[in-house]
Amino acid sequence: MRRLIPACLICGIAVTATAAPLRLEEAIARAREQNPTLAARRYAADASCWELRQARAQLLPSVSLDSRYTRLDDETVSRANVFGDGMWVWVPDSLNNPVPVWIEIPRSVFRDGYETSISGSVALLNPSAWNAVSFASSSRRLAGADLIDTTEEVVYQTLRGFVDLLKTDSMIRIQERLVEQARGNREQAERLFRVGRYAEADVLRWRVVEVRQQQLLIQQASARRVSALALENLMGDPPRGSTMADTLLPPPLAREIERFRAMGDSDWEVFAGEELDRIISANPRLAWLEESVRAAEIRHRQSLLTFLPNVAMTGSYGWQTNDTIALDGDKAWSVSAIFSMPLFTSLANVSGREASKYQLRQARATRDAGERDILLAAEAARTSIRSFAEQLRLAETSLSSARRSYEIRRNSFDLGRLNNLEWIDALLALRSAEQSRTSAYYDLVLAVADYARARGRIEALIEEK
Numbered sequence: 001m002r003r004l005i006p007a008c009l010i011c012g013i014a015v016t017a018t019a020a021p022l023r024l025e026e027a028i029a030r031a032r033e034q035n036p037t038l039a040a041r042r043y044a045a046d047a048s049c050w051e052l053r054q055a056r057a058q059l060l061p062s063v064s065l066d067s068r069y070t071r072l073d074d075e076t077v078s079r080a081n082v083f084g085d086g087m088w089v090w091v092p093d094s095l096n097n098p099v100p101v102w103i104e105i106p107r108s109v110f111r112d113g114y115e116t117s118i119s120g121s122v123a124l125l126n127p128s129a130w131n132a133v134s135f136a137s138s139s140r141r142l143a144g145a146d147l148i149d150t151t152e153e154v155v156y157q158t159l160r161g162f163v164d165l166l167k168t169d170s171m172i173r174i175q176e177r178l179v180e181q182a183r184g185n186r187e188q189a190e191r192l193f194r195v196g197r198y199a200e201a202d203v204l205r206w207r208v209v210e211v212r213q214q215q216l217l218i219q220q221a222s223a224r225r226v227s228a229l230a231l232e233n234l235m236g237d238p239p240r241g242s243t244m245a246d247t248l249l250p251p252p253l254a255r256e257i258e259r260f261r262a263m264g265d266s267d268w269e270v271f272a273g274e275e276l277d278r279i280i281s282a283n284p285r286l287a288w289l290e291e292s293v294r295a296a297e298i299r300h301r302q303s304l305l306t307f308l309p310n311v312a313m314t315g316s317y318g319w320q321t322n323d324t325i326a327l328d329g330d331k332a333w334s335v336s337a338i339f340s341m342p343l344f345t346s347l348a349n350v351s352g353r354e355a356s357k358y359q360l361r362q363a364r365a366t367r368d369a370g371e372r373d374i375l376l377a378a379e380a381a382r383t384s385i386r387s388f389a390e391q392l393r394l395a396e397t398s399l400s401s402a403r404r405s406y407e408i409r410r411n412s413f414d415l416g417r418l419n420n421l422e423w424i425d426a427l428l429a430l431r432s433a434e435q436s437r438t439s440a441y442y443d444l445v446l447a448v449a450d451y452a453r454a455r456g457r458i459e460a461l462i463e464e465k
Contacts, residue, residue: 021245021247024253030236031234031235032151045146052133060122067117087102148287149287157234164231165228172224182209182210185424186210249445256452263389272386289371292363293364296363299360306342306349310339315333378455381447381453391436392440395437395441398433402432402433403430
């Protein structure tokens with residue numbers, strides 16, 4: 001079953017949506033499954049596991065089978081085999097009498113030549129390869145930390161996008177009521193003008209108010225579509241701008257909101273006195289920053305190891321070239337120990353060492369800056385929570401007063417005891433109070449989300465423990 005939900009009463013815009021609005025838990029589940037940025041991080045984590053296996057394999061022996069086929073032209077074969085398969089030579093015997101002896105000449109050049117060998121090698125001393133294992137292991141941890149941090153970020157952004165959509169919907173509903181009331185008052189003013197009870201200036205005032213409220217509603221409807229598109233993009237859904245958000249927040253998030261709303265001065269002092277270093281200790285971004293420094297340290301160590309020698313053992317067993325593909329040629333084997341040490345590389349190794357040194361310093365500076373950013377975000381969120389909680393309390397008090405004032409002035413207006421401008425002021429004051437209360441509430445929700453993100457606890461606002 002589908003229904004049409006009006007998004008703009010003035011423009012006639014309608015949004016097609018499913019009967020059941022999207023819940024925040026469902027939006028986050030979709031984002032975890034379909035968000036393309038998160039999918040890219042998963043692939044990177046999988047790739048890092050295979051890169052570690054590849055680095056470890058460089059330390060193990062390797063064996064290869066090599067087979068070669070060669071075809072030569074007739075002239076080359078004839079020149080190489082000018083003496084044929086053998087020749088007679090005369091060798092003196094014990095009595096110094098010449099004796100003919102046939103000497104076979106092994107052929108090494110064939111028109112169609114086949115050569116096969118099996119070779120193997122193993123690194124006995126290769127510091128760079130050993131360090132490469134450490135770097136691949138660090139890269140795997142870095143990719144894992146990045147995946148966790150990106151997951152939290154996607155959940156956080158989805159939560160913010162969802163709440164932003166809820167806030168926009170609430171503002172639209174308030175604005176729709178303003179438009180309806182302005183339209184009704186304008187129609188009433190026109191009727192009273194026709195019977196001579198209203199001046200034309202009063203009618204014009206209500207027309208101006210109605211047009212202004214219609215313009216605001218159009219702007220909010222456009223902002224609502226942008227918010228829906230942003231949320232759909234986070235969830236990996238097709239961009240339609242038609243997502244409807246369920247106003248029911250997850251129980252953990254709702255309880256957290258109520259906890260802050262119920263806090264007194266002493267509670268706020270305790271809340272503000274918590275050490276930020278301890279608060280943000282679980283933030284996955286910190287783990288990623290620390291691991292990035294360790295990776296830079298390993299890269300720097302790699303640049304130092306390029307100055308050290310390498311030792312390897314190689315061996316081969318093969319069948320020399322003959323004219324058949326069968327392994328029946330003369331057999332040969334060899335074993336070699338290879339020692340290699342760089343003596344002069346045109347300062348390439350020195351340049352690499354210096355570059356990695358500054359990259360390490362860059363990584364450390366980036367870590368320090370990242371930690372400061374997280375601390376600042378946590379402190380800003382903590383301050384915003386108290387500010388918005390207080391603003392919400394004041395906005396609810398103001399809304400209660402505005403409603404009472406509106407009821408009193410409405411009776412006076414119906415009895416003709418209130419002029420047009422005073423009635424407009426009362427109406428606008430009530431709607432302004434409603435908007436302030438709605439804005440303060442959702443700003444508090446967003447501040448709580450910001451604080452949870454800085455603490456690395458964003459998923460605790462969604463799922464029950």
